[in-house]
Amino acid sequence: MRPEPPHDAETVADVGEFHLIHRVTTGRAQPPTTLLGPGDDAAIVAVPDGRVVASTDVLVEGVHFRLDWSTPEQVGRKAAAVNLADIVAMGALPSALLVGFACPPDTPATVVDGIMSGLWAEAAVAGAGVVGGDMVSSATLVISITALGDMNGLEPVTRSGALIGDVVAVCGRLGWAAAGLAVLSRGFRSPVGIVAAQRTPEPPYPAGPQAAAAGATSMIDVSDGLLADLGHIAEASGVAIDIRTELLQVHPRLLDVASALGADARHWTLTGGEDHALAATFPGPKAVPEDWTTIGTVRAGSGVTVDGRIYEKPPGWEHWRT
Helix, strand or coil: CCCCCCCCCCEHHHHCHHHHHHHHHCCCCCCCCEEECECECCCEECCCCCCEEEEEEEEEECCCECCCCCCHHHHHHHHHHHHHHHHHCCCCEEEEEEEEEEECCCCEHHHHHHHHHHHHHHHHHHCCEEEEEEEEECCCCEEEEEEEEECCCCCCCCCCCCCCCCEEEEECCCCHHHHHHHHHHCCCCCCHHHHHHHHCCCCCCCHHHHHHHCCCCEEEEECCCHHHHHHHHHHHHCCEEEECCCCCCCCHHHHHHHHHHCCCHHHHHHHCCCCCEEEEEECCHHHCCCCCEEEEEEECCCEEEECCEECCCCCCCCCCCC
């Protein structure tokens, strides 16, 4: 599933662990919160608020990415984005990434260079630094990232705060990554914008702290599908959530791709994961920030419905079952 490297390509075994670490960390810019970056036993990161927000995700080649579908840099950007989205979903400001990286010894060193360049680039977009980690040998290419963030004086927005009478809103793309996966799975590489959404998600990083400042009562990033992830909020908050399809915007480009593939664009929008949009609940329409779209309401009861009815298809992705 990965392109064959040239026979004379330099591998990670040729370069060696410590030279490889040096080449992917030297000369990189760090944000002011990085007091001590890569090169020592541990990093030191400033947390002005005094509270550290932390999250970990693991990406495995063949499960979360394919190097015949994505460039190494795109894989790196995706690996960073899926972690950084969890931080902003708490209403926090991203500050640092710690990277655990494992790969076979015959992995071309340029693949590692590209992945790490993507990690650094995406971290910079979110205002975070890559402050340390570890590199080891493995039979499979695996990227494990711990993301850290700072609450910046705000209260964390958890999954358990939704209240009856709140409105539900989203910010960011929905269904695009699922459409991109469908395109790639059929052997196509275009439309470019749709495929790019699967390769490199674009979480709306500023929207998380914005929602927290606006008084969001609960929030989550849409990693496994809108209905599945709103189900986590409903369960944690002890409420029911109803989504109105007339409020849910389905981009015309998704409709075009769905028509060409004989698929359902609305299903992608409701259940497609990996876009890493943000979904949140707010205490009334006036509290919903600009750039967010209201799509439903919080009610008494349990579970998530669409137009008042249970959605009959699987609500999203679940490891070991999907």
